[in-house]
Amino acid sequence: MEEVIKIEGGHRLHGTVRISGSKNSTVALIPACVLGNAPVTIYGVPNISDVRSLTVLLRELNVEVKQIDEETLYIDPTNMENIPMVSNAVSKLRASYYFMGALLGKYGHAQIKMPGGCYLGPRPIDLHLKGFEALGATITYEHGCYILHADELVGSRIFLDISSVGATINIMMAAVYAKGRTVIENAAREPEIIDIATLLNKMGAKIHGMGTSTLVIDGVQELKGCSHEIIPDRIEAATYIIMAAAMADDMVIENIIPQHIEAILMKLEEIGIQMKVGPDFVEIFGSDKELRPTEILTKPYPGFATDVQQPFTTLLTQAKGQSIVTETIYTERFKHCNELNKMGADIDVRIPNGFINGPTRLSGTSVVATDLRCGAALVVAGLMADGITEIHDVYHIDRGYDHLDEKLRSLGAVFWREIVE
Numbered sequence: 133m134e135e136v137i138k139i140e141g142g143h144r145l146h147g148t149v150r151i152s153g154s155k156n157s158t159v160a161l162i163p164a165c166v167l168g169n170a171p172v173t174i175y176g177v178p179n180i181s182d183v184r185s186l187t188v189l190l191r192e193l194n195v196e197v198k199q200i201d202e203e204t205l206y207i208d209p210t211n212m213e214n215i216p217m218v219s220n221a222v223s224k225l226r227a228s229y230y231f232m233g234a235l236l237g238k239y240g241h242a243q244i245k246m247p248g249g250c251y252l253g254p255r256p257i258d259l260h261l262k263g264f265e266a267l268g269a270t271i272t273y274e275h276g277c278y279i280l281h282a283d284e285l286v287g288s289r290i291f292l293d294i295s296s297v298g299a300t301i302n303i304m305m306a307a308v309y310a311k312g313r314t315v316i317e318n319a320a321r322e323p324e325i326i327d328i329a330t331l332l333n334k335m336g337a338k339i340h341g342m343g344t345s346t347l348v349i350d351g352v353q354e355l356k357g358c359s360h361e362i363i364p365d366r367i368e369a370a371t372y373i374i375m376a377a378a379m380a381d382d383m384v385i386e387n388i389i390p391q392h393i394e395a396i397l398m399k400l401e402e403i404g405i406q407m408k409v410g411p412d413f414v415e416i417f418g419s420d421k422e423l424r425p426t427e428i429l430t431k432p433y434p435g436f437a438t439d440v441q442q443p444f445t446t447l448l449t450q451a452k453g454q455s456i457v458t459e460t461i462y463t464e465r466f467k468h469c470n471e472l473n474k475m476g477a478d479i480d481v482r483i484p485n486g487f488i489n490g491p492t493r494l495s496g497t498s499v500v501a502t503d504l505r506c507g508a509a510l511v512v513a514g515l516m517a518d519g520i521t522e523i524h525d526v527y528h529i530d531r532g533y534d535h536l537d538e539k540l541r542s543l544g545a546v547f548w549r550e551i552v553e
């Protein structure tokens with residue numbers, strides 16, 4: 133027995149959709165909250181399974197978690213215990229690895245199982261570990277568990293070979309209490325990193341340079357409680373904008389920071405999508421002509437986000453001519469193309485490129501969400517396709533899209549879930 137998503141394609145979308153708090157911020161903000169010894173309240177928390185998994189992990193550490201209202205989480209680590217993190221919840225998401233930095237920073241000791249998350253090809257964490265070692269930690273790997281230990285963490289100068297989002301955040305958390313100054317060079321500059329650093333600074337940390345490639349962290353002795361509003365999800369925003377570009381004559385995507393998705397908006401304009409960009413919304417008017425093909429190169433922020441590559445590929449199946457997508461962050465992130473080809477797309481994958489020949493008519497069939505954004509790509513495809521699309525392994529999609537069913541139905545989509553054998 134399995135729950136599947138079913139979409140009857142071809143219905144035009146219209147109206148307004150409100151974007152939720154950022155998944156990729158939230159999953160790091162929650163572990164960051166336990167660095168102090170006082171309650172933190174976070175507003176704008178998306179209702180996604182990654183948050184539910186993190187809540188389970190917090191409770192296992194004896195952290196008090198209260199859902200104040202639909203979007204507000206109260207996290208009180210006053211009675212927290214540094215228990216080895218070996219439960220199944222750890223492997224349900226990639227972001228459980230942020231407890232490495234948080235626990236190492238707070239207690240000088242962490243024991244945690246291998247994290248999970250979407251398989252996008254190999255997802256190494258060597259840069260996280262090198263950063264912890266530079267701060268004075270020793271790391272061993274025993275029976276599927278990382279054991280990190282430091283008698284004292286001391287600030288250090290760390291150069292990241294790749295500007296990894298995960299490594300930047302994890303090292304920043306470990307360094308918050310480290311003695312003296314830590315400098316992370318070639319740090320990632322994603323908006324989510326600014327969000328985490330902003331929360332930590334409200335808690336009393338001394339972090340400078342966020343949003344630039346040099347992060348400076350001056351160790352402090354104590355962190356306090358605070359409250360914090362999560363930034364809007366730029367990937368969710370881009371996903372709905374792509375849906376609108378494909379299927380709407382007039383649709384508004386609100387509660388966004390347009391600057392965070394500039395690379396995506398510019399690509400959409402380049403292929404012929406008409407839009408109006410406001411201070412916190414984008415209005416999409418679709419296209420009155422056939423879409424033009426383009427080339428996409430995924431890059432760290434402010435470049436074209438790898439997470440948006442997959443749903444954007446679906447849109448490019450409607451462009452006249454050949455589009456080329458080059459994936460530079462996760463070169464194997466192309467599983468969605470096999471599924472789109474089952475629906476009638478013509479995509480030739482030669483890693484790290486996808487050659488998309490269009491336009492092709494998409495037809496509903498049975499497909500598998502092999503990962504979160506593959507799922508998003510298939511939802512976009514299902515909205516566009518003739519007939520009914522049945523999406524399997526929807527738990528991937530539920531890791532990252534808050535109230536997907538309600539939002540899509542309110543826009544006029546014919547979207548439902550069914551339990552199938």
Ligand SMILES: CC(=O)N[C@H]1[C@@H](OP(=O)(O)OP(=O)(O)OC[C@H]2O[C@@H](n3ccc(=O)[nH]c3=O)[C@H](O)[C@@H]2O)O[C@H](CO)[C@@H](O)[C@@H]1O
Pocket residue numbers: 156254255256257258259260261294295296297298299320322431432433437438439460461462
């Ligand atoms: C730069 C980038 O686009 N990062 C995205 C990536 O972050 P995520 O945190 O997953 O990935 P990183 O930014 O850490 O990794 C960027 C690149 O560095 C490599 N790497 C990373 C860590 C490490 O220790 N060793 C190593 O080699 C990765 O394999 C990858 O090729 O996925 C997230 C969720 O999908 C997105 O929100 C991020 O925007």
Ligand SMILES: C=C(OP(=O)(O)O)C(=O)O
Pocket residue numbers: 155156225226227248249250252439504505532
């Ligand atoms: C792959 C993603 O998530 P995660 O890194 O949490 O697996 C994503 O957000 O697109």
